[in-house]
Amino acid sequence: MRFGIAIFPTDYAIGMAELAQAVEARGFDSLWVAEHTHIPVSRQTPYPSGGDLPQEYWHTLDPFVALTVAAGATTTLKLGTGVCLVVEHEPIDLAKRVASLDHVSGGRLLFGVGGGWNREEMANHGTEFSQRWGVLRERVEAMKTIWTEDEAEYHGRHVNFDPLWLWPKPVQKPHPPIWLGGNGPNTLKRVVRYADGWMPNRGRWLDRIAELQRLADEAGRGPIPVQVYGARTDPQEVERFLAAGLQRCVFYVPPDGRDAALRRLEELTEFVKPYSG
Template identity: 50%
Template sequence: MRLGVTMFTTDQAMPVSDLARAAEERGFTSLYVPEHTHIPVSRRTPPAAGQDVLPEEYKRTLDPLVALAYAAAVTERLTVGTGILLAAQRDPIVTAKAVATLDHLSGGRFVLGVGFGWNVEEMEDHGVSYGSRRDVVREHVLAMKELWSREVAGFEGRHVSFEPSWSWPKPVGGPPVLIGGAAGPKMFAHVAEYADGWMPIGGKGVKDALPALREAYDKAGRDPATVRVVPFGTVPSKGKLDYYAELGIEEVVCSVPSASAATVLPVLDGYSALL
């Protein structure tokens, strides 16, 4: 079992470069960070996790690709990833270039975790309606994959269109694409069509969902044994990790608080005892 960590990287939390070093030194294999471009003050959309008040870190989140570049630069083995990147809210050509550059410079250590988003007013400020966000994410990821994999790449879709173009560097490792969110037919159809795996937030209900995910992979003509499942943002225990291992899950990403090193390092030490 491999353990990764995720933290809301902000201007007030433990510096991401220090967190990356500390995670690698303790034997963690990955570091994932989330994204919010901004939080409109109207707060029309209630917090996704059900809190009465949106936590402060949502307002202060660093750009994930810039933060992960710092993390990759000070480590040698640590996988760095987005957990998750709001793909509908990003220009796919610019994002494809940034992702490919980060993967290239890190030696293929990047994983692209993407999500559909929950904050209605945030995505509307990017010109994306809540109802269209899944379709926009799909096209943005498909367009980026074309730019990463082809010497000359073009794309013609409803939400993305660009003429045949050159775009280098190419990523070293793909990169793998994981989709975060709750289980369901729509989610698994997206994973099976254009991703490499699923990031269930918190990990609840994974066992019951696995048959449907594998069936979706099979229907898409892909080998169900190849799908990656990475429970995300969980609080680990030996029993929980043993349970995941029995399901064939090989990596779990553990949540650490968005706080100073004095708070974060003891949490990392506790988690590392489970390795």
């Protein structure tokens, strides 16, 4: 099992270049960044974890800018979006940004995607909450077409364009791996339909891995990798992840300045030593 680090890349957090170099030097395989384009002041949608919404949610850098900085400071570290809120992006533009980052990083992007939870946030981008999963699927399908075809076109309910040219194509073929976040009733069907891996971050999900692999087999797919995002430093939990055959376990470091992030990174480095290689 591999181990990764995640952060809300805020304007007051450790610099992405320094963090990326520190993560790579300590043997972690990947660095992941959260995304929120903004947070509506109304705050009508409750925070899923309960209580007040932490301020890092409206202080995050653009994930592709943050990961481009990380790419330039490292050589082997994989670079992940955790998660990109696809329903808040125009798909042709997003396809260009994903392919460009995969190009400049030499094929190191891991494209984590999700439907989002903040109704007002996505509404400001023109996506109605009840339609978000249909929007996400079509945008992902459309981007796959752009990445893999010289003359790409897509005609759906939410995305519609005639043949177009768009380069660069991603370095990774056919495209960067798509990791779908979430753990809702229909998440596994969505993973099987248009994603390359499943990335749950809360709730009871370990006992759903068998169902995921059954659905994959019924769809004529091979085993689908699973990784956990935002894991706890609980040895028993990590042992369960190992037994379940997870591909990766991702831990957060705090977004509250350089010292806090590096201190937590050192703690995590020591924690994963018994489970690494």
